[in-house]
Amino acid sequence: KTLEQAVVAPLRDFFGRNNAWLILLLIVLYKLGDAFAMSLTTTFLIRGVGFDAGEVGVVNKTLGLLATIVGALYGGILMQRLSLFRALLIFGILQGASNAGYWLLSITDKHLYSMGAAVFFENLCGGMGTSAFVALLMTLCNKSFSATQFALLSALSAVGRVYVGPVAGWFVEAHGWSTFYLFSVAAAVPGLILLLVCRQTLEYTRVNDNFISRTEYPAGYAFAMWTLAAGVSLLAVWLLLLTMDALDLTHFSFLPALLEVGVLVALSGVVLGGLLDYLALRKTHLT
Template sequence: MLKQYLNIFTQRNYAILLLLGFASGLPLALSSGTLQAWMTVENIDLKTIGIFSLVGQAYVFKFLWAPFMDRYTPPFLGRRRGWLLISQILLVAAIAAMGFMQPAQHLGWLAALAVMVAFCSASQDIVFDAYKTDLLSAKERGAGTAISVLSYRLAMLVSGGLALWLADRYLGWQVTYWLMAGLMLIGIAATLMAPEPDNSIPVPRTMEQAVVAPLRDFFARNNAWLILLLIVTYKMGDAFAGSLSTTFLIRGVGFNASEVGLVNKTLGLLATIGGALFGGVLMQQISLFRALMLFGILQAVSNLGYWVLAVTDKNIFTMGSVIFLEHLCGGMGTAAFVTLLMTLCNRSFSATQFALLSAFSAVGRVYVGPIAGWFVETNGWPLFYLFSIAAALPGLLLLGICRKTLEYTQKTGNFMPREAFPRAYSWTLRLLTLGCTLLGLWLLLLIADNLDWFQVPGLAERMLQIGAAFSLMGILMGSLLDSLALRRMRV
């Protein structure tokens, strides 16, 4: 097993992914947590810091400009590496420029640069995900995903914890940002050395085709809506367990912040990386479906550790064991889940489809927070963590339903078409499109409201509720039609 781990790092494609994954993860904290720390030290007011957090929405809505990067090919290095190089050069320039700013004096310029960093970083993520999908064969994807998770997490540690330590103790904020800009040169070097994926794959000929064809391709497949629901629910148990984990460890169990920071962040990070690597190696020996089912069950069972913490006396070693096991299983699940997203992408427009699928996969992580808080207030911590195990079951059930479709895709590299209920399916897609459009308008209203450009009390909240309702209705109706189509096929 150890030899298999080491072999991953000696293969050229995996070494390239290691460097590109580092470049992909590095900018994230520089426009979020690290920037917030800098602004806090400089005594910027909380409302302004809160507005800056909206910069992170670029990562959620990156699917909006992903079709552009599928449609057009830069005049150098090819469709994938060309866009990688452009986004990386802009990131170096923007991060370095942030180092010339002072939050108290150049707040407007700092905001503009933070938006640019987030936009270019999200764009780099789009192309990096598409590059992995296009470059790796079905057998290589598990290990490739593990390498990407490893380097991405390490980069977040460098631009997060290490950057804060360097800025506070030695270099100051401005020099720290210049150092981070210099580290982005690693990504540029990797892009120049990287092989371009197969260029014989047909690309969208028009912008309209780049936007419409990925949707038409995905939703014309057998079980498309059930698979979409699987993507939303597969990590739901993990999302519930992690949504209030820090609050639980401090307020629910009684650990102090330094203990939680040391164990939950450091040990948890190492366990996640180890789990992703172990999962990637194991996926070279078992099918994608078996990996998803096995790792999904382990994810669910590992949440039982939090229940043990909730019903027993405080013990630092128990907490360490629980955190390690939960993050280890979560890392294995992440490796299998990202491989699933790659498998579901058509290489002609993998940038757009991966961006869309990853946006849906973030639904649980983003929106379970309010539900989790209400559940804990009503039922307490022990029952909440038992519920987090139950929350993982729908995803496993959907995985079992979609088994035949997933195994067909992994074995053949093609997607199983469907022919039933064409008119009804078209209406479900319209509902989903309308819901996503309303959610986009909600984001614009939220930004305008926070910047005092346009204010209508309650409008943004109503837009969020209606958009979420239409999106959920579309997914549920599509899933119902998929179930009926499956029953018809069996008959």
């Protein structure tokens, strides 16, 4: 395949939909609360609660893995009876609420059974959410470009998991474990709100096996795309200069500022695109 067929055409197809930017935000935010809770689980159980490493290894890794598998399988069974939207909504609420188990651990006395219950329930609900989330990614892929689009969306879904770690560590240092896990519950809410906003188009795609093309605000979308491209370019330059700095080839004092500007510009493009999607959806009459 040519570069046009393998990369450009799938991206053009995806960003030609009337909810593309909202979908990108949904993919990043849907499991954000779960990502926050899981990012520091081992550290919390050992340093925050006081369990020893052996206990945490057996319960958190072994029981947690089993619960995730059971949750994914059970979620798949339930999805045979639920629409994609209802599954995403119910499982999303459960995976967000399950983080409260760690909050209870942070404010109660240490007990092995309470740790096991919190770990099992959180991973069970997380597995259910993952099963619905994978079904969402598959639904969003055009059959003509399924490989490229699934790879793009899967990679994008990892953004939250990768970058919450440093933020989570800072949050715990500043506010403590109990507030952190309450925040992880709240962090699940934006994804659920975006899911509600995207409900009509998701149901349309499920029923009609087709996507709604974008017809509104072409100039605004072009500006959003160029803004995102500019932000990504700044981040690429930052990464290159950071690598050179790490190799002691040269030193740049402006790297932190460049990172902040790149992130701000990229986020501005995504938020603008999401806002235009929302306005376009309000003008769309689905049949």
